[in-house]
């Protein structure tokens with residue numbers, strides 16, 4: 104049978120995640136991986152899962168195993184509404200929808216809004232998983248400039264003046280891949296710009312709870328609620344395998360997004376939502392989150408200190424106040440991809456930053472480093488190996 108013939112046109116733009124390919128070597132335990140993008144298993148609250156499960160069985164009985172509403176399991180919607188209120192986001196329980204990870208709503212937004220050729224404005228670099236969600240619907244990407252403080256508002260303004268944009272996609276806080284955060288001043292400017300141009304912003308916020316220093320910054324949603332779909336997740340503060348994401352959106356869009364989700368999975372796992380509801384309602388998150396931060400904060404510091412001490416001349420890494428990643432920039436002309444083999448030979452892996460750009464010639468001199476998966480001593484050794492590999496390739 105000619106299986107190729109079965110494929111729809113939209114598969115032209117679906118491709119294997121380049122990072123997955125490059126990471127295949129990383130399963131070798133001899134190699135220190137700074138290439139991952141996942142939370143540490145040590146951050147999962149394994150010690151309370153049994154208790155949570157018992158509570159769920161007692162409280163919800165068979166309801167936790169039944170089909171449920173597409174919008175979400177009401178006790179979890181209530182808890183997420185409270186969690187969002189603490190972030191300054193006003194959304195009543197029935198205005199909070201639960202999805203299968205934040206990835207689930209990125210896909211639903213794409214399916215709902217993108218017709219072939221529609222333009223989406225993105226930070227350069229951006230989160231690859233968002234591109235995987237958007238690509239099948241064949242959009243055109245307009246990339247906007249960033250600096251160490253995140254998206255440059257003037258670049259957004261220029262983009263909106265020059266193009267008709269379907270939506271803007273941003274990760275404003277501790278961005279994947281750069282770890283950068285938009286300053287308050289820029290958030291206010293961006294909120295003003297999107298309202299002036301009457302354009303939708305998809306604000307993806309999986310990392311803001313992982314703050315290691317400094318004061319919280321308001322979500323852009325709080326500054327322009329009618330123009331923002333705010334997305335977040337319990338993946339980084341509970342367990343990613345449970346696939347609990349959520350969003351707040353203007354009513355019109357929310358109702359459509361529910362229709363889209365109905366056709367995909369009817370609803371997110373009732374049992375997992377009940378477990379998450381119990382995690383929040385029982386105040387387990389508020390005691391567990393400081394433990395997660397206590398694991399990651401010293402790891403981030405160890406990586407930054409080692410980079411500052413060991414990176415050769417011409418290389419730099421801007422500090423970040425939270426999240427899971429640091430972003431290293433090499434001198435002009437440096438190609439991070441050609442460092443990769445030498446780094447693996449030395450026993451360390453990273454992700455060349457070029458994979459996070461939509462234009463093939465951008466970001467060649469950059470690298471994404473993850474610090475959640477290794478302890479401080481391992482991170483330091485990893486950076487020593489990386490610095491040695493850089494010195495070798497630079498001669």
Ligand SMILES: Cc1ncc(COP(=O)(O)O)c(C=O)c1O
Pocket residue numbers: 140203204205206207230232274279307309335336337338343346347348
């Ligand atoms: C920016 C960003 N958005 C969304 C996700 C997906 O998270 P979830 O597990 O909630 O689907 C990730 C995961 O790494 C991410 O970095």
